[in-house]
Amino acid sequence: xxxxxxxxxxxxxxxxxxxxxxxxxxxxxxxxxxxxxxxxxxxxxxxxxxxxxxxxxxxxxxxxxxxxxxxxxxxxxxxxxxxxxxxxxxxxxxxxxxxxxxxxxxxxxxxxxxxxxxxxxxxxxxxxxxxxxxxxxxxxxxxxxxxxxxxxxxxxxxxxxxxxxxxxxxxxxxxxxxxxxxxxxxxxxxxxxxxxxxxxxxxxxxxxxxxxxxxxxxxxxxxxxxxxxxxxxxxxxxxxxxxxxxxxxxxxxxxxxxxxxxxxxxxxxxxxxxxxxxxxxxxxxxxxxxxxxxxxxxxxxxx
Amino acid sequence: xxxxxxxxxxxxxxxxxxxxxxxxxxxxxxxxxxxxxxxxxxxxxxxxxxxxxxxxxxxxxxxxxxxxxxxxxxxxxxxxxxxxxxxxxxxxxxxxxxxxxxxxxxxxxxxxxxxxxxxxxxxxxxxxxxxxxxxxxxxxxxxxxxxxxxxxxxxxxxxxxxxxxxxxxxxxxxxxxxxxxxxxxxxxxx
Amino acid sequence: xxxxxxxxxxxxxxxxxxxxxxxxxxxxxxxxxxxxxxxxxxxxxxxxxxxxxxxxxxxxxxxxxxxxxxxxxxxxxxxxxxxxxxxxxxxxxxxxxxxxxxxxxxxxxxxxxxxxxxxxxxxxxxxxxxxxxxxxxxxxxxxxxxxxxxxxxxxxxxxxxxxxxxxxxxxxxxxxxxxxx
Numbered sequence: 001x002x003x004x005x006x007x008x009x010x011x012x013x014x015x016x017x018x019x020x021x022x023x024x025x026x027x028x029x030x031x032x033x034x035x036x037x038x039x040x041x042x043x044x045x046x047x048x049x050x051x052x053x054x055x056x057x058x059x060x061x062x063x064x065x066x067x068x069x070x071x072x073x074x075x076x077x078x079x080x081x082x083x084x085x086x087x088x089x090x091x092x093x094x095x096x097x098x099x100x101x102x103x104x105x106x107x108x109x110x111x112x113x114x115x116x117x118x119x120x121x122x123x124x125x126x127x128x129x130x131x132x133x134x135x136x137x138x139x140x141x142x143x144x145x146x147x148x149x150x151x152x153x154x155x156x157x158x159x160x161x162x163x164x165x166x167x168x169x170x171x172x173x174x175x176x177x178x179x180x181x182x183x184x185x186x187x188x189x190x191x192x193x194x195x196x197x198x199x200x201x202x203x204x205x206x207x208x209x210x211x212x213x214x215x216x217x218x219x220x221x222x223x224x225x226x227x228x229x230x231x232x233x234x235x236x237x238x239x240x241x242x243x244x245x246x247x248x249x250x251x252x253x254x255x256x257x258x259x260x261x262x263x264x265x266x267x268x269x270x271x272x273x274x275x276x277x278x279x280x281x282x283x284x285x286x287x288x289x290x291x292x293x294x295x296x297x298x299x300x301x302x303x
Numbered sequence: 304x305x306x307x308x309x310x311x312x313x314x315x316x317x318x319x320x321x322x323x324x325x326x327x328x329x330x331x332x333x334x335x336x337x338x339x340x341x342x343x344x345x346x347x348x349x350x351x352x353x354x355x356x357x358x359x360x361x362x363x364x365x366x367x368x369x370x371x372x373x374x375x376x377x378x379x380x381x382x383x384x385x386x387x388x389x390x391x392x393x394x395x396x397x398x399x400x401x402x403x404x405x406x407x408x409x410x411x412x413x414x415x416x417x418x419x420x421x422x423x424x425x426x427x428x429x430x431x432x433x434x435x436x437x438x439x440x441x442x443x444x445x446x447x448x449x450x451x452x453x454x455x456x457x458x459x460x461x462x463x464x465x466x467x468x469x470x471x472x473x474x475x476x477x478x479x480x481x482x483x484x485x486x487x488x489x490x491x492x493x
Numbered sequence: 494x495x496x497x498x499x500x501x502x503x504x505x506x507x508x509x510x511x512x513x514x515x516x517x518x519x520x521x522x523x524x525x526x527x528x529x530x531x532x533x534x535x536x537x538x539x540x541x542x543x544x545x546x547x548x549x550x551x552x553x554x555x556x557x558x559x560x561x562x563x564x565x566x567x568x569x570x571x572x573x574x575x576x577x578x579x580x581x582x583x584x585x586x587x588x589x590x591x592x593x594x595x596x597x598x599x600x601x602x603x604x605x606x607x608x609x610x611x612x613x614x615x616x617x618x619x620x621x622x623x624x625x626x627x628x629x630x631x632x633x634x635x636x637x638x639x640x641x642x643x644x645x646x647x648x649x650x651x652x653x654x655x656x657x658x659x660x661x662x663x664x665x666x667x668x669x670x671x672x673x674x
Contacts, residue, residue: 030541039539046544052511053555058580061552208520212549219552219579437602438566439666445601453599459663460605463593 022231073116132213143194149293524561
């Protein structure tokens with residue numbers, strides 16, 4: 001009974017932490033981008049104000065029941081992934097509903113969101129949404145290859161398919177997986193650039209070209225849901241990487257430091273690049289990142 | 304060299320089109336021919352194919368209200384010899400009809416649509432939709448000189464009162480808000 | 494206690510604070526005044542520190558900037574865009590062409606007073622207004638939102654017949670749907 005209570009309250013607490021941290025990271029992204037471009041940007045809590053404004057829009061315009069599927073599926077994906085990924089180790093306030101094989105489960109749950117978005121975008125009938133979704137799903141075909149190769153290499157090398165198992169390996173041997181399987185780390189970080197949809201892989205959003213792709217008919221509360229789920233999902237991805245490659249975190253401060261350090265990679269890279277077209281990004285993903293993924297599998301099999 | 308080239312061109316044109324009047328003082332770097340409107344397509348073709356004036360720079364229409372005529376002007380340019388040629392015709396103002404010439408240069412298609420909408424010139428054989436820029440326009444052709452746009456605008460649209468007294472905006476706002484115009488800005492106020 | 498007027502006022506204060514500090518401008522430049530929008534949004538006269546950023550579609554935008562003259566051809570499209578936006582929405586009239594016709598006061602094709610066709614919240618005068626004037630206009634809009642007076646959308650819904658009569662007078666070929674809020 002106590003365990004159930006801790007689980008339920010812990011789930012709510014995890015969601016709140018993820019929401020707040022994800023939104024703050026989004027605001028920090030805008031602030032850092034602004035400072036690099038030699039101007040003062042918005043305050044770091046700007047994303048909260050944006051979501052509060054979106055939630056207080058008075059009229060709602062929707063095109064049918066299926067349009068609800070888009071943002072709803074995105075939110076469901078984020079929350080489900082959040083509950084699987086262990087946020088803090090050895091803490092009863094942040095339970096993780098882990099089981100054996102949850103790494104494979106996570107692999108296909110993370111793809112769920114854009115598929116729901118495709119259903120919603122089809123219902124709106126806006127051709128811009130359709131183009132945006134097609135590009136997003138094609139790009140996902142690109143970055144899934146190095147991501148899966150890296151994870152499979154990890155699974156082969158350490159004979160376990162659960163995240164908790166990989167964290168236990170790191171705690172036991174004392175070195176992070178970043179150093180003992182470096183090729184997997186490099187391939188996974190390159191795949192992370194595609195997952196975030198920042199430049200150069202932001203052809204999905206493309207504001208001036210296809211009027212922001214999937215989000216073009218969604219305003220008001222739909223956009224609020226999409227922004228929130230985007231922030232939560234960003235937190236989920238960063239925490240997953242920290243757990244897999246950097247040894248997890250014992251308390252909140254270390255978790256924030258590690259995730260922020262990892263978050264700087266997509267942010268700073270996005271400031272310096274221009275947008276790739278869809279076929280160019282797929283070709284890049286099947287080039288060097290997949291090569292590093294194959295090297296990771298070779299290293300796992302041979303050594 | 305230029306003068307001989309120009310005279311050569313004038314001679315060739317006059318040999319083939321005997322009715323062409325030319326109006327040239329060689330102080331300007333161009334040649335000028337005025338012809339009747341039936342001759343214009345063949346003259347343009349002759350200048351383009353045989354005399355080397357391959358490039359159509361511009362086509363425009365002038366409204367001679369007092370004489371009751373519309374004048375079409377075509378400006379051609381020869382990239383080899385670097386000479387301009389003006390070809391002018393006059394059309395009757397009450398019923399301006401002209402032949403369609405966009406098989407010589409395709410860009411004349413757009414020019415002819417503009418003349419049809421803005422001046423009312425009819426081109427026989429022009430296949431284009433009726434509307435060019437003005438949507439749902441039911442008045443007279445607006446670029447003619449006897450179309451008074453100020454009176455039309457006064458009649459059709461609602462105007463904000465207060466424009467007639469022509470007050471200076473900066474002074475009025477400063478006076479209303481109790482501010483002071485600095486000295487360096489005073490010389491720009493009327 | 495939940496439904497009385499004081500708690501409604503607190504909710505309004507919080508909502509207006511959020512709307513004031515995050516204004517999304519639709520990226521649609523209707524006239525020649527929109528050449529002053531890029532300098533305002535970029536590095537030198539940064540408008541993002543006020544929370545102003547560009548939005549891609551009318552469904553996501555708050556503010557419609559009518560920059561400069563409006564021909565009758567554009568007016569038909571602008572009305573359609575305005576009616577696609579979600580409440581609460583604002584219109585800013587940019588430049589002196591929206592106030593009294595500006596430089597094109599005797600043109601046969603442009604409208605002279607924007608107020609008759611769309612409800613306008615703030616006018617910014619100038620031809621074109623400089624970025625400092627634009628930022629001051631946004632500050633004025635923020636003040637109006639905080640006071641709760643920026644209700645152009647409500648005014649449009651209530652006086653729809655009057656606006657429609659004015660619009661149909663100068664647009665002869667009316668192809669818009671008839672709304673009945």
